[in-house]
Structure formats: C-alpha cells, structure tokens
Amino acid sequence: MSEAFYAITLIWGLVFIYAVMATIDFGAGFWSMIYLNRNNTKATNIANRYLSPSWEVTNVFIVAIVVALFSFFPGATFTLGTVLLIPGSMIILLLALRSAFLVFSHSASSNYKRILTIISGVTGFLIPALLICVLPITHGNFIETTNGAERLLLGELLTSPSVYAFMAFAVSSTLFLSSLLLSDYSNVSGDQEAYETYRRDAILVGPISLAMAALLVLTIRNEALWLYENLMNYIPWLIGSIATFALGYASLFIPRKTGVGIPRLAMISIVVQYLLASYAYGSAHLPYIVYPNVTIETGFTDPATFRALIVTYIVAFFILTPGFIYFWRLFLKDKRYLKQNES
Amino acid sequence: MDELVIARSLFGMTMGVHIIYATLGVGLPFMVLIAELMYQKTKDKDYALMANRWTKGFAVLLGVAIPTGTIAGVQLSLLWPGFMEVVGRVIALPFQIEIYAFFLEALFMSIYVYAADRLSPIMRIVSVTLVAFGASASAILITNVHAFQGTPAGFEIVDGKFVNVDPWEAFFNPSFFVTAGHVTVSALMTGAFVIASIAAYKMIRQRGNTREYKFHHKALMMGLVIGGILSVLTSLNGHESAQQLYQYQPEKLAAAEGLFETQRYAPLAIGGYTDKEDREVKWAIEVPWALSFLSDDAFDTKVLGLEEWPEEEWPPLFVHTLFNSMVGIGSLLLLLSIVGFTWYKILKRKEFPRPLMWGFIAAGPLAMTAIEFGWIFACTGRQPWIIYHIMKTEEAVTTSGNIGLLFVLFLIVYIILMISTVLVLRYYFNRNPISEELDQ
Numbered sequence: 116m117s118e119a120f121y122a123i124t125l126i127w128g129l130v131f132i133y134a135v136m137a138t139i140d141f142g143a144g145f146w147s148m149i150y151l152n153r154n155n156t157k158a159t160n161i162a163n164r165y166l167s168p169s170w171e172v173t174n175v176f177i178v179a180i181v182v183a184l185f186s187f188f189p190g191a192t193f194t195l196g197t198v199l200l201i202p203g204s205m206i207i208l209l210l211a212l213r214s215a216f217l218v219f220s221h222s223a224s225s226n227y228k229r230i231l232t233i234i235s236g237v238t239g240f241l242i243p244a245l246l247i248c249v250l251p252i253t254h255g256n257f258i259e260t261t262n263g264a265e266r267l268l269l270g271e272l273l274t275s276p277s278v279y280a281f282m283a284f285a286v287s288s289t290l291f292l293s294s295l296l297l298s299d300y301s302n303v304s305g306d307q308e309a310y311e312t313y314r315r316d317a318i319l320v321g322p323i324s325l326a327m328a329a330l331l332v333l334t335i336r337n338e339a340l341w342l343y344e345n346l347m348n349y350i351p352w353l354i355g356s357i358a359t360f361a362l363g364y365a366s367l368f369i370p371r372k373t374g375v376g377i378p379r380l381a382m383i384s385i386v387v388q389y390l391l392a393s394y395a396y397g398s399a400h401l402p403y404i405v406y407p408n409v410t411i412e413t414g415f416t417d418p419a420t421f422r423a424l425i426v427t428y429i430v431a432f433f434i435l436t437p438g439f440i441y442f443w444r445l446f447l448k449d450k451r452y453l454k455q456n457e458s
Numbered sequence: 459m460d461e462l463v464i465a466r467s468l469f470g471m472t473m474g475v476h477i478i479y480a481t482l483g484v485g486l487p488f489m490v491l492i493a494e495l496m497y498q499k500t501k502d503k504d505y506a507l508m509a510n511r512w513t514k515g516f517a518v519l520l521g522v523a524i525p526t527g528t529i530a531g532v533q534l535s536l537l538w539p540g541f542m543e544v545v546g547r548v549i550a551l552p553f554q555i556e557i558y559a560f561f562l563e564a565l566f567m568s569i570y571v572y573a574a575d576r577l578s579p580i581m582r583i584v585s586v587t588l589v590a591f592g593a594s595a596s597a598i599l600i601t602n603v604h605a606f607q608g609t610p611a612g613f614e615i616v617d618g619k620f621v622n623v624d625p626w627e628a629f630f631n632p633s634f635f636v637t638a639g640h641v642t643v644s645a646l647m648t649g650a651f652v653i654a655s656i657a658a659y660k661m662i663r664q665r666g667n668t669r670e671y672k673f674h675h676k677a678l679m680m681g682l683v684i685g686g687i688l689s690v691l692t693s694l695n696g697h698e699s700a701q702q703l704y705q706y707q708p709e710k711l712a713a714a715e716g717l718f719e720t721q722r723y724a725p726l727a728i729g730g731y732t733d734k735e736d737r738e739v740k741w742a743i744e745v746p747w748a749l750s751f752l753s754d755d756a757f758d759t760k761v762l763g764l765e766e767w768p769e770e771e772w773p774p775l776f777v778h779t780l781f782n783s784m785v786g787i788g789s790l791l792l793l794l795s796i797v798g799f800t801w802y803k804i805l806k807r808k809e810f811p812r813p814l815m816w817g818f819i820a821a822g823p824l825a826m827t828a829i830e831f832g833w834i835f836a837c838t839g840r841q842p843w844i845i846y847h848i849m850k851t852e853e854a855v856t857t858s859g860n861i862g863l864l865f866v867l868f869l870i871v872y873i874i875l876m877i878s879t880v881l882v883l884r885y886y887f888n889r890n891p892i893s894e895e896l897d898q
Contacts, residue, residue: 168568171524171568174525177532178527178532182557189544189550192542193539197858200536200860201860203532203535204864207528210528211525211871213525214528218518218521219521221517265857266857266858416547417620419624420625424550434558438562441565441569445569446568446573
C-alpha cells in the first residue's frame with residue numbers, strides 16, 4: 116500500500132466522522148424548528164440539549180478535513196479550490212450564520228429564540244444539501260478546462276438530475292440519522308414522549324433515505340459510468356449496507372419492557388450501514404480525487420511532509436482522546452445533564 | 459478592478475473581522491484565568507463573578523470567532539489555490555497542529571460553559587486554562603504560517619518544483635518566535651485593555667462609592683496592571699520584530715520607515731506621510747541616527763533604502779502610516795497604565811480624574827485598532843510577494859471569476875454577525891445586571 120493510500124484513507128475516516136456528527140447536528144437543528152410550535156416542547160429541548168455543547172466540536176472537523184486535504188494532497192488543492200469557490204463559499208457563509216446564531220440563541224430571550232431556531236433549522240437542511248454537491252463535482256462532468264484553467268460549470272451542475280439525487284439523499288439521511296440519535300438520546304434521558312416522537316420520525320424517513328440512495332446509484336450510472344462500474348466491484352459491501360439497514364430498521368419495532376424499539380441498536384446498525392456504503396463509494400472513486408485529472412498519486416504531498424504530519428496525528432491522538440472521553444461522559448452519559456428539565 | 463485586488467480585499471475583510479474576535483478569543487480567557495486565580499487567592503467573590511461574566515461574553519464572541527476562523531481556513535484554499543499548494547507541500551505542519559489546538563479549545567470551552575455547575579474548582583481552572591492554551595496555540599500556529607511567508611525556509615526550488623523539503627525547518631523558520639511572540643502578547647494586552655475599558659465606562663456612569671463601583675474598580679485595576687505589563691512586553695518584542703525586518707525583509711523596513719536612500723546614520727521619521735514623487739517623508743519629525751541604531755544597535759549601521767529594489771517590488775508606501783500608528787498607540791497604552799497605576803497605588807488617590815477615565819475607556823478600542831494596523835502592515839508590507847521572494851500574490855490567486863459577488867455576500871454576512879454580536883451582548887448583560895448578581 117502506498118503512502119498516498121494511507122493518507123486518503125485517513126481523510127475518508129475524517130469525512131465519515133464529520134458526516135455522521137454533522138448530519139446529527141444539522142438534523143437536530145431541523146427538528147428543533149419543526150417542534151417549535153408544538154405543545155410538547157420536550158422534543159425541542161432534547162434536540163437543543165444535544166446541540167449546545169456539540170456543535171463547536173463538530174465544526175472543528177470540517178476545518179480538519181480541509182486542512183488534511185491540502186496537507187496530504189496539495190496537488191488536488193489547486194483544482195478543488197478553483198472549482199469549489201462558489202459552492203464552498205456558500206457553505207461557509209451558511210455555516211457561519213448557523214453557528215453564530217446557535218450561540219446567540221443561548222443568550223437571547225424567547226422572542227428572539229424563534230427566529231434563531233428557524234435560522235438553525237433552515238440552514239440545517241440547506242448545508243448538507245450543498246456539502247454533498249462536492250461529491251458529484253469530483254466526478255468531473257461539471258469541470259471545464261480552457262487554456263489550462265479549470266472552471267466549474269454552475270449551470271450544468273444545477274440542471275443535473277444526479278446532483279439533485281445526491282441532495283435528496285443528503286437531506287433524507289440527515290433527518291434519518293438525527294431522528295435516530297435523538298430517539299436514543301431521549302430514551303437514555305428517560306423522556307418517553309420525545310422518544311416516541313423521534314422514533315416515529317425515524318420510521319418515516321428511513322425508507323425514504325434508502326430509496327434516495329438507490330436513485331443516486333442509478334443517476335451515477337447515467338452520469339459517471341466509470342464510477343458505476345467500479346462500484347459494481349463492491350456489490351458485497353452494498354448488500355451488507357442494505358442488510359444493516361434492515362436490521363436497524365427492524366430493531367425500532369422490537370418490544371421491550373417500557374416501550375417499543377431498541378434505539379441504541381438501531382443507531383449503531385445505521386451508522387454501520389453508512390460506513391459500508393461510504394467505503395464502497397470511496398473505494399470505487401479511487402484512484403481519482405477529481406476525475407479524470409487528479410489522482411491520489413499526482414496530488415500527493417512531499418514524502419517528508421507526509422511523515423511529519425503522521426507523527427503529529429499520532430501524538431495528537433494520545434493527547435486529545437482523554438479530552439473526547441471526558442466530553443462524552445459529561446454530555447452524553449451523565450444523567451444529571453441528560454435529565455435536567457430546562458434546556 | 460482586477461480580480462487580484464478583489465480577492466485580496468475579500469480575504470483582507472475576512473481577516474479584519476476574524477482578528478477582532480480571535481484577539482479577544484485569546485485575550486479574554488487569559489483574563490478569566492487571572493480572575494479565577496485571584497478568586498482562589500483572595501476568596502473575594504467579586505473575582506469569581508468577573509470570571510463568570512467574562513466567560514459569558516467570551517462564549518458569545520467565540521460563536522463568531524469559530525465560524526469566521528472556519529471561513530478564513532476554507533477561503534485560503536478557495537482564493538489562493540496556488541499558495542495553498544505550496545503550503546501543503548512545505549508548511550502544512552502548523553495548520554495541522556492548529557487543528558489539534560482548535561479541538562482542545564472547542565472541547566473544553568463546551569465543558570467550561572455547559573458543564574460549569576458540575577465541575578470541581580480544580581477542573582474549572584484546568585478547563586479554562588486549556589481553553590486559554592488552545593486559543594493562544596491556535597494564534598501562534600497560524601502566525602507560524604505568516605512568519606514562513608516572510609522568512610521562507612526548509613526547501614529548495616529546482617526547475618520550479620519544491621524539493622528537499624524539511625517540514626520542521628520550515629516550521630522553525632527564522633522569524634517564527636519573534637512574530638508569534640508579538641501576536642500573543644499584543645492579543646493578551648488587548649484583552650486586558652478591553653476589560654479596563656468596559657470597567658471604566660461602567661464606573662463613569664455609576665459614580666460614588668457603591669458596591670457596583672468597587673466591583674468595576676477592581677476589574678479596571680486588573681485590566682490596567684495586566685495590560686501595562688503586557689504592553690511593556692509587546693514593545694520590547696516589537697523592537698525585536700523591527701530588527702528582524704532589518705535582517706530578513708529590508709524593503710519592508712524601508713517602506714515602514716519611508717527610507718528611500720541607502721545610508722549609514724539613518725534618521726527615524728516619526729509621523730508624516732511618504733511621498734512617492736519627491737521620495738521623502740513629508741511633515742515627519744526626524745530623529746537623527748535613530749533608525750540605524752534601532753535597526754542593529756549601532757549608529758553607523760547601513761540601512762537599505764527602497765532605491766535598492768525596482769519600483770514594482772516596493773510595498774505600498776502607506777504602510778509607514780500604519781506602522782507609526784501601531785507604535786504610537788502601543789506607547790500611549792503603556793503610558794496610560796503607568797499613570798493609572800501610579801495614581802491609585804503610589805499617590806493613593808481614590809478616584810481617577812475624568813479625562814483619565816476617558817483615556818481608560820479609549821484604551822480597549824485603541825488597542826484593537828493597533829492590532830488591525832499591525833496586521834495590515836505585516837501583510838501589505840510583504841506585497842507584492844505572498845511568499846517573500848519565492849511567489850508573487852498574483853501567481854497564487856484563483857482563476858475563477860465572480861469574486862466581486864462573493865465580496866458583497868460576505869460583507870453582508872459580516873455586518874449581520876457584528877451587529878448581532880453587539881445586540882446579543884447588550885441584551886444579555888442588560889437582562890443580567892451586575893447589581894443583581896452581586897446581591898446573591
């Protein structure tokens with residue numbers, strides 16, 4: 116295995132972690148907007164209680180991905196930076212508004228809170244839809260090269276069915292994963308009413324997200340045949356992905372003493388489902404970072420820089436892990452935090 | 459306007475906004491830490507209350523510091539893809555390590571803010587220390603890349619390719635320590651003076667010897683003492699920074715001082731503006747021999763003038779004014795804290811005269827202005843280079859158009875963010891007045 120392969124695997128890992136954390140984060144914002152006008156505000160409170168401490172940490176991951184990309188694959192930076200100018204700028208603008216208003220909503224009165232919640236809810240599904248556009252852009256169909264200068268064909272991007280399939284997949288997955296996590300979170304908090312609400316949402320959006328995934332594969336076949344053919348080499352992974360979906364979905368209906376469904380099992384199975392699918396997609400995408408000109412080999416950094424970076428990753432892993440564990444125990448396990456009444 | 463100017467304006471605007479929040483993001487947690495330590499030492503509840511209230515303000519500011527920092531990080535690749543390609547090959551380490559510092563800050567910030575009631579006193583101090591450490595480390599590491607731009611090291615160029623890369627040599631490039639030191643101490647200083655400003659403003663509206671007045675008085679003295687100490691450090695370090703310019707970026711020093719002719723016994727021009735036509739600084743006070751002495755500790759030091767370089771490689775000449783303003787404000791702040799300290803501690807006067815109070819109120823905004831001037835000086839003074847004598851800024855800029863539109867969009871978002879910051883802070887502190895919290 117080449118050094119470039121290890122580097123791209125590391126980036127894939129970061130992207131996966133961010134994708135899961137961010138979909139939950141964005142989705143939680145969306146749900147807290149949906150349940151804003153309901154009388155049972157508990158569901159909103161649960162979403163907010165999860166969101167408050169976690170968004171800053173989630174946000175660091177997106178910077179970590181960008182830094183990892185240009186550090187490990189500076190050759191790809193030029194192309195990616197150029198073609199992503201417009202979509203990338205939109206993403207960071209919305210992210211900035213969203214994160215700022217999330218923090219502001221903490222210090223503001225209930226009058227302002229409505230507007231702030233709506234901002235976080237609307238950006239909660241816009242951002243994932245925009246973020247995922249990066250993937251079809253790397254498939255190469257929307258990049259035009261004239262006199263050596265690359266340019267994004269924005270018009271064709273916005274009229275491509277494939278792009279909309281990706282967007283629909285991103286939004287439905289966001290809602291599915293976040294409703295699952297929040298159902299688990301409210302279950303651990305012992306909040307039966309919120310649990311039932313989120314369980315119902317998960318049951319509703321789960322099949323939609325799977326259908327969107329299937330649609331997405333079909334559009335890839337039309338627009339990026341090379342990718343589709345590679346993807347077919349990973350059929351077992353895709354089947355595994357569907358199987359874990361079935362398991363996760365079914366576990367929402369398993370009867371228990373206090374109610375129906377085992378949300379923790381559902382959550383874990385669905386994360387595995389996405390892990391398998393994204394492994395298949397990522398492997399099929401190789402060796403290209405941006406088809407057809409940038410591969411992981413042509414874009415790779417200086418070997419000395421690569422080794423120095425890996426050393427810092429290892430050191431940082433040992434320094435930061437205790438911090439993450441402490442964070443996890445304080446906000447996701449501590450009953451005193453989970454069971455408090457106010458958000 | 460050409461795309462390069464718009465791209466520079468857009469990135470400059472992002473940095474200009476981010477610097478305000480980032481500087482306070484470094485300065486305020488340090489003040490919180492000092493207040494926490496004062497509380498542990500004196501057991502005076504006022505200090506605990508200060509730490510608490512400043513953290514609330516800090517959390518709101520961080521809500522903008524983090525997203526604008528995210529924008530800056532992503533925008534680097536979007537606007538300067540040519541530059542980031544070199545960064546990725548040669549100077550990726552500081553960016554990467556900065557991410558770890560950023561994680562540390564984000565984790566413990568959330569812990570300190572959202573789990574405050576469940577933390578032991580020791581863990582409170584540990585958490586806020588890690589937040590302060592993470593914030594300072596982020597600033598230092600980003601400055602590391604800035605230092606590399608001025609004094610690139612750790613690679614060779616063969617046939618236009620960067621080879622023999624030594625990432626750690628690039629990291630420890632010649633100007634790293636001095637530049638990073640300058641950014642850190644000046645940010646801590648600004649945090650302290652901003653605290654002093656707010657306290658002075660509250661005191662002037664709250665005359666008499668009330669409980670609240672005393673509270674603000676303590677905060678003011680803390681801000682002045684810490685700010686004073688740090689402004690001494692900032693000026694000492696600033697002197698060192700200027701000597702490094704003499705050594706490594708002589709044309710930047712020449713532009714900063716408005717020196718056209720290479721000479722020994724060079725005079726120091728204070729104030730005035732640089733006239734390109736007549737090749738001199740007009741309306742300036744000239745101190746004979748001083749520039750030579752300041753540059754390398756000897757009056758006969760030969761200081762290179764701008765004439766040594768072709769005109770298209772000159773930095774913009776207005777940097778002389780920026781440089782002077784930065785140094786001027788720094789000296790004024792130092793004077794302010796000495797006067798304030800002497801008045802209260804040595805002359806033992808209970809109240810400050812009103813003009814002095816207004817001076818204190820101005821201290822925070824002035825310090826922030828000096829920070830902005832300093833950064834603009836440091837970055838425009840390096841032009842036309844994005845990496846000194848290696849890569850020109852025009853070679854690094856993106857080739858995709860539409861930047862004008864983006865400039866407008868970002869401008870709107872920054873205006874929204876800045877106005878909302880002020881509104882939210884005002885709203886929060888009006889609803890939770892200090893008088894109520896003091897009674898508890």
